Amino acid sequence: DGGITQSPKYLFRKEGQNVTLSCEQNLNHDAMYWYRQDPGQGLRLIYYSQIVNDFQKGDIAEGYSVSREKKESFPLTVTSAQKNPTAFYLCASSMGTGDGYTFGSGTRLTVV
Amino acid sequence: AQTVTQSQPEMSVQEAETVTLSCTYDTSESDYYLFWYKQPPSRQMILVIRQEAYKQQNATENRFSVNFQKAAKSFSLKISDSQLGDAAMYFCAQRDYGQNFVFGPGTRLSVLP
Numbered sequence: 001d002g003g004i005t006q007s008p009k010y011l012f013r014k015e016g017q018n019v020t021l022s023c024e025q026n027l028n029h030d031a032m033y034w035y036r037q038d039p040g041q042g043l044r045l046i047y048y049s050q051i052v053n054d055f056q057k058g059d060i061a062e063g064y065s066v067s068r069e070k071k072e073s074f075p076l077t078v079t080s081a082q083k084n085p086t087a088f089y090l091c092a093s094s095m096g097t098g099d100g101y102t103f104g105s106g107t108r109l110t111v112v
Numbered sequence: 113a114q115t116v117t118q119s120q121p122e123m124s125v126q127e128a129e130t131v132t133l134s135c136t137y138d139t140s141e142s143d144y145y146l147f148w149y150k151q152p153p154s155r156q157m158i159l160v161i162r163q164e165a166y167k168q169q170n171a172t173e174n175r176f177s178v179n180f181q182k183a184a185k186s187f188s189l190k191i192s193d194s195q196l197g198d199a200a201m202y203f204c205a206q207r208d209y210g211q212n213f214v215f216g217p218g219t220r221l222s223v224l225p
Contacts, residue, residue, distance in 0.1 A: 103157035
């Protein structure tokens with residue numbers, strides 16, 4: 001079955017450490033997205049990519065980096081510059097402009 | 113800029129009853145799309161219903177229907193015959209043609225047995 005796989009489901013980061021969240025899709029979607037969700041809040045866009053080898057900053061890109069070397073993969077790195085990284089991270093993909101997003105199951109990142 | 117507002121942070125409904133969740137949005141475009149997403153405790157985001165702005169007919173998906181008022185920029189979600197499994201956060205989202213989604217802050221729906 002087609003879908004989006006995010007891993008790991010839970011991730012713990014030490015202070016000053018970079019961590020990478022994985023997002024893989026087999027839906028043949030062109031566009032992929034990373035969102036951050038804090039408790040009791042909506043989704044905020046971190047980065048998005050509409051085509052391989054190209055990506056754009058969203059509303060809260062500071063302290064994050066991404067790559068899009070393959071259509072299927074859009075990993076997110078949370079760098080040490082991100083001062084408050086504890087949150088729930090959702091990856092999504094979309095085929096076309098009018099299509100809804102298909103979401104992964106999310107990664108819960110906690111700073112320890 | 114696009115904005116989406118959900119004025120009800122929390123709602124509750126009795127099982128088997130009907131509930132309506134409100135959503136208003138702001139866009140300068142005439143061609144856009146509207147969505148309702150459900151996020152249950154598992155936190156998996158699930159698409160509930162989709163509406164194309166150029167279509168006047170309100171979208172319906174089984175027990176879920178919308179009341180789309182384009183002039184008022186209103187897009188409410190009606191859940192009929194509410195079930196315990198409907199308990200979740202519900203997010204309204206709007207997407208201009210060629211642009212990214214904008215999500216509302218969400219409404220937490222509780223279903224009372």
